[in-house]
Structures are given as structure tokens and as C-alpha cells.
Amino acid sequence: MxxxxxxxxxxxxxxxxxxxxxxxxxxxxxxxxxxxxxxxxxxxxxxxxxxxxxxxxxxxxxxxxxxxHAPAVLAGATALRAYGVRTGAAPGHAPVEVAAGAPAADHAVAVLADACQTGRSTPARLRQALGGRPRLAGRRLLLEVLADVDAGAWSALERRYLVDVERAHGLPRGRRQQRAETAAGWVSRDVAYPTYDTLVELDGRFVHDRSSARWSDLSRDAAALAAGQVTVRLGWRHVLDPCSTAFSVAGVLATRGWDGAPVPYGDACRADDWGGPSARGAGGPPQSVA
Structure with a gap:
């Protein structure tokens, strides 16, 4: 016994x-x-x-x-996986360590966002962990990523849209991870521009290729349309062409009442590509954009 x-x-x-x-x-x-x-x-x-x-x-x-090997502890990616987060994240310094060693900003976003989404940590706690490690490689980038995660950019695709499309081109600042009640229940909107009744949904997961997920997307978009909101659905293909996407989103926002104009960003952006909604022959707000 x-x-x-x-x-x-x-x-x-x-x-x-x-x-x-x-x-x-x-x-x-x-x-x-x-x-x-x-x-x-x-x-x-x-x-x-x-x-x-x-x-x-x-x-x-x-x-x-x-x-x-006692006394010993898990560290790095092994510690992350042991705590059951998708990219593998845990409380304490482990997410910061793994994010610091990530090969690109998108990987760092995935680690830090997963730690926060699963409730294993928060942007404030992760910033505190960074505060105690002033010489950590890539610390400035991690602080920028945490600020974006705190603003609701919970995936690499969402951060790319925030940084490369919305922020870089001077679009209105969207509200992220907004919960909304629909006939089918509560949903979370990736990006909402409530002043202009416009939503942006960012589909970066393979699950969106499945027919069941497509039906779910259709139901969400129909519920938004019934509430007077137009939905713009974007994927990696769109966000990796940020200038064209920014001008397209700006065109939708303009038909919904935005009186601003997108800011050209870099040599690939041409200011004369923007003519406002009238240049596109818009006779009224679009009903859906995919």
C-alpha cells in the first residue's frame, strides 16, 4: 500500500x-x-x-x-508546451524567452498572444517579465508586439492588418475583439469600425476552408448585415498586399461616411490611386465584400 x-x-x-x-x-x-x-x-x-x-x-x-535532474525546472518551449497552450505557453518568463528566440515577429505574436488568450498570462505580466530583463535580445520588438496584443491583435494575421494595413495607411482605428450578440449567439468581431458600420474579419486559419466554417461565416455576415453592418473578409493573400488592401478598405469606409483618405506608405503606394468612393462608381454602400 x-x-x-x-x-x-x-x-x-x-x-x-x-x-x-x-x-x-x-x-x-x-x-x-x-x-x-x-x-x-x-x-x-x-x-x-x-x-x-x-x-x-x-x-x-x-x-x-x-x-x-532535480533541482531543475522546465524552460523555453518545453515549459510552454507543458502548460498546454497551442504554441506551447506558460506563466512566468517562458513565453518571453521563446518569443525572444522567435525567427520573426509573426512567431513572437503567436507565442505571446496564445499566452494571453488562454489566460496563462496577461500583457501586463509579460511586460513586467520583460522589465526585469533589459538586455534580452529583441526586447523592443517584444514590447511593440505586447502593445498590439493588448490592443486586441491576437494572431500574426491580425497584427499584420493592424500594423501594415490600418496603421501604416492612416485608416481609422478599429476596435478589436468586440463581442456582439446575434440571433445565433455571442460572437467576437476581429475589427469593428462602429462609426462607419463596417467590420473586418481576418481569416487566417485553415479551418475557414471547411464548408461548416463557411456556413458559420455566412451566418455571422448575414447577422451583421441585418444590423446594418457590412463585413469585409480578408486573408493572408490580402494582408500581404497591404497597400492595395488599405485602399480597398478605405473605399468601403468612404461609402459608409468616412471623409478621410488613406496615407501612401512606401514606394509601392501611389497617392493618385485613391479617388474616394466616386472614383469607383459607388452609388451606395456595398452589401458585402469578400
């Missing part, structure tokens, strides 16, 4: 325990021998055991490594 103190350890450590923990809780080597011979437990490493004989899970392998 296991000593009472070992059971909570197994629950807390994903079914993995060290020999020293068993002995410290009142067990002995004879007990460990019986558990192993009876195939109730299996040996992960010398002096580290798991409470079954099947293949160990990732969490069990991680605990096995920590217990084998």
Missing part, C-alpha cells in the same frame, strides 16, 4: 514520482520492487517511476526529466 503522502504527489506530478519521494514519505525499496514486478509502475529513469506501464505522455516525460 502506498504511503498517504505519495498519492497527492502522483496527482500533482502527472503520475510520476521519484524514489527519494517515496522513501521520504515512508515507503521502501521493497514496496517499489513489488509495484514494478506487478507491472503497476514502470521505470522512466534510474530512481524515477510512472504509475502505469504504457507509453508515457509528454507531461510525464517532462516530469521525469525534472525529477531525474
Amino acid at each position: 502506498l504511503p498517504p503522502v505519495v498519492l497527492p504527489l502522483l496527482r500533482r506530478q502527472s503520475g510520476v514520482v521519484a524514489r527519494r519521494q517515496v522513501l521520504g514519505g515512508g515507503g521502501d525499496d521493497a514496496l517499489l520492487g513489488r509495484l514494478l514486478r506487478g507491472r503497476h509502475w514502470a521505470r522512466l529513469h534510474d530512481g524515477v517511476y510512472v504509475d502505469h506501464t504504457g507509453p508515457p505522455s509528454f507531461e510525464q516525460r517532462a516530469w521525469g526529466a525534472v525529477l531525474l
Whole structure:
């Protein structure tokens, strides 16, 4: 029979325990021998055991490594994965460490946004972690990314739209991750321009190629249209051509009452490409844009 103190350890450590923990809780080597011979437990490493004989899970392998090398902790991407975030994120310094080593800003966005979306951390806590590491590589970029995540840009695509399309071309500032109640229930709008009754939905996931997701998108767009809002759906192809996309979105906003004009950005942007809604022959607000 296991000593009472070992059971909570197994629950807390994903079914993995060290020999020293068993002995410290009142067990002995004879007990460990019986558990192993009876195939109730299996040996992960010398002096580290798991409470079954099947293949160990990732969490069990991680605990096995920590217990084998104790005192030790998980770090970097392994720590992120152990805490169950899509890109793998955890509380503390791990998201900051992995984001700092990311090969591009889009990867850093994915790590930091996942940490916040899953509730494992917040932009404020991550900024605090950065504050304690003034020499971290890419620190300035990470602070910029966190500011955008805090503003609601929760994916690489959403940040690209915010930075390269909206901000770079002087479009009105949208409201991000706005919750709205529809006949089908509550939905979250990627970008809303409430003054101009215009929504931008950013579809960067493969799931949007599935017919069920397309029907869901249609229902959302129909609900928006019933409320007097036009929906512009953009994907990576559009956002990677930010100048053309900015001018197109500006045209939609202009038909909805915006009296501004997009700002050319870089050599690829031509100011004379913009003629306002009249140059496009718009006789009224569009009903949908895809």
C-alpha cells in the first residue's frame, strides 16, 4: 500500500514520482520492487517511476526529466508546451524567452498572444517579465508586439492588418475583439469600425476552408448585415498586399461616411490611386465584400 503522502504527489506530478519521494514519505525499496514486478509502475529513469506501464505522455516525460535532474525546472518551449497552450505557453518568463528566440515577429505574436488568450498570462505580466530583463535580445520588438496584443491583435494575421494595413495607411482605428450578440449567439468581431458600420474579419486559419466554417461565416455576415453592418473578409493573400488592401478598405469606409483618405506608405503606394468612393462608381454602400 502506498504511503498517504505519495498519492497527492502522483496527482500533482502527472503520475510520476521519484524514489527519494517515496522513501521520504515512508515507503521502501521493497514496496517499489513489488509495484514494478506487478507491472503497476514502470521505470522512466534510474530512481524515477510512472504509475502505469504504457507509453508515457509528454507531461510525464517532462516530469521525469525534472525529477531525474532535480533541482531543475522546465524552460523555453518545453515549459510552454507543458502548460498546454497551442504554441506551447506558460506563466512566468517562458513565453518571453521563446518569443525572444522567435525567427520573426509573426512567431513572437503567436507565442505571446496564445499566452494571453488562454489566460496563462496577461500583457501586463509579460511586460513586467520583460522589465526585469533589459538586455534580452529583441526586447523592443517584444514590447511593440505586447502593445498590439493588448490592443486586441491576437494572431500574426491580425497584427499584420493592424500594423501594415490600418496603421501604416492612416485608416481609422478599429476596435478589436468586440463581442456582439446575434440571433445565433455571442460572437467576437476581429475589427469593428462602429462609426462607419463596417467590420473586418481576418481569416487566417485553415479551418475557414471547411464548408461548416463557411456556413458559420455566412451566418455571422448575414447577422451583421441585418444590423446594418457590412463585413469585409480578408486573408493572408490580402494582408500581404497591404497597400492595395488599405485602399480597398478605405473605399468601403468612404461609402459608409468616412471623409478621410488613406496615407501612401512606401514606394509601392501611389497617392493618385485613391479617388474616394466616386472614383469607383459607388452609388451606395456595398452589401458585402469578400
